[in-house]
Amino acid sequence: MKFFIDTANLNDIKEANALGILDGVTTNPSLMAKEGIFGDQEVLAHYKTICEIVDGPVSAEVIATDFEGMVREGEILAALHKNIVVKIPMILEGIKAIKYFSNKGIKTNCTLIFSPGQALIAAKAGASYISPFLGRLDDVSTNGIDLIAQIRGIYNNYTYDTEILAASVRHPMHIIQCAEIGADVMTGPLSAIKALANHPLTTLGLEQFLADHAKGK
Numbered sequence: 001m002k003f004f005i006d007t008a009n010l011n012d013i014k015e016a017n018a019l020g021i022l023d024g025v026t027t028n029p030s031l032m033a034k035e036g037i038f039g040d041q042e043v044l045a046h047y048k049t050i051c052e053i054v055d056g057p058v059s060a061e062v063i064a065t066d067f068e069g070m071v072r073e074g075e076i077l078a079a080l081h082k083n084i085v086v087k088i089p090m091i092l093e094g095i096k097a098i099k100y101f102s103n104k105g106i107k108t109n110c111t112l113i114f115s116p117g118q119a120l121i122a123a124k125a126g127a128s129y130i131s132p133f134l135g136r137l138d139d140v141s142t143n144g145i146d147l148i149a150q151i152r153g154i155y156n157n158y159t160y161d162t163e164i165l166a167a168s169v170r171h172p173m174h175i176i177q178c179a180e181i182g183a184d185v186m187t188g189p190l191s192a193i194k195a196l197a198n199h200p201l202t203t204l205g206l207e208q209f210l211a212d213h214a215k216g217k
């Protein structure tokens with residue numbers, strides 16, 4: 001499973017990248033706003049900076065909600081760097097835009113996926129990735145992992161090139177469940193990625209090894 005980090009925070013991106021296990025980055029307008037990144041030029045420059053840090057796909061989201069606007073914005077984003085993936089919302093205008101970019105060989109990430117039907121139509125349009133929002137479904141008492149499993153089952157019946165990018169991942173158990181189900185990619189915060197390495201028995205065991213080694217000094 002590929003690991004993407006879901007943030008626009010440059011320190012977190014650098015820290016995750018330094019682990020050597022980071023495959024890409026996803027952002028969204030809320031994550032950009034959280035970092036105080038506003039205005040077209042500032043946003044574009046920030047995407048470029050991220051692309052210079054991580055050698056992998058970087059999802060950059062369009063703001064327009066009409067086909068022409070999405071195409072206009074998406075082409076500007078795609079021209080920024082070879083690793084940019086144009087992130088497009090799951091609406092019918094978005095489906096048209098995904099098909100347009102797919103025909104042009106520009107990669108897309110269809111975001112805000114909350115149902116298997118949405119995942120199916122996005123794959124048919126040629127989305128490179130679809131982003132089912134796991135945590136946000138859990139937030140409304142609906143099992144997000146079940147949706148990812150359902151999408152995995154549907155995609156396994158066919159030969160779509162679309163990758164399942166499990167998004168809205170919040171904690172390490174989400175990551176483990178995504179891997180069990182066979183999500184192609186997960187995107188989550190640095191805290192969830194780092195937490196995978198933690199186990200109290202590892203901590204205790206290491207302390208013991210170091211203490212025993214010190215006895216010989």
Ligand code: G3P
Pocket residue numbers: 006026027028133135136167168169170187
């Ligand atoms: O980037 C999309 C998604 O990962 C958002 O996550 O935590 O805001 O639901 P969250």
